[in-house]
Amino acid sequence: MIEKKTAHLAIAILALAVTWVWSSPSFAAIAFTLTVTPSSISFPDANPSSVSQIPASATVLIKVRVTNGANQNWSVHLLANGDLLNSDGVSKIPIANLTWNATMTGRACTNGCTCVSGTMSATVPQDVIRGLGNTPNGQFNCNTNFLLNNQWGYNTGPYTQTITVVTASP
């Protein structure tokens, strides 16, 4: 008799577990695969009197693959982890002096994917790609050309900072 009740209890737990697995939002959640190449870019020194914006050493290719994204808006955004910091530990170049121009490359996205140009921020994530639903051709690619505003007021030295490239869906 006890064994029978135990069996019923086990069946109930099993049913609950199976229902949870298949109805769980996490199971069907929109999924992203993000690729950023190269992972590092540099800006060479240039005369501010003749070069007002310095192009980065390389174009950054951002690829995103979206699955399970039916009818969901999604984006890829950039968020700086601070201003560009000089090795002297004090001097900074405000990160808002870093801008980018993003253009689509490769196969077009048929459901509203766009590459978005913008200005870097350390406080508000800035979209670089926007889309809706799955990427129909496997992935969506944006060539991102970064530019650094060149000013006489920058102190000499090497500067560095990291940018987080992250996918998001509401």
Add this chain to the structure above:
Amino acid sequence: MKNIWKILMTITVVAGAALILSTAAFAASDSKTLTINATISARAELVLAPTTINFADNSPTTVSSVSADNPVAVTARVRTGKATAATLTVASANDLTSGSDTIPISAVSWTASGAPFIAGTLNKASAQSGATFGNGSGTYNGTYSFFLANNWTYNTGSYSATVTYTLTAP
């Protein structure tokens, strides 16, 4: 009955494990890090306008100090380190000359407006300072106004001299 119970419990455990694994396999976002590097090197740029000034003839009795026909606008653009300062020197290798006649170059002096530019007197023996810069980079605008000490002893003629301004960013 014991076997059935064991089987059901095993299935329950497997279902639970599947739930955990499925959640892990469908990450809702992806992120990458992009590193930004920039190099800022020392450089200096000096602009003087006009690059030629003239002193008109005047009676030494009534005009002891002759003003130049125009003030000289000066712009100094400097890139240097946070803890280093630029320098601006004024060198005059020769006196004012007219054939074999001379007027000592020390008869020419100037006043300055706009920080960090400073007043001074030309000196053939040693370069003079034209500004007192603080540490760090920046753009500075000012004006030099030149004067020639007038003296009855000057022989008649058309005199000239060249003065060299050197802006240095360490």
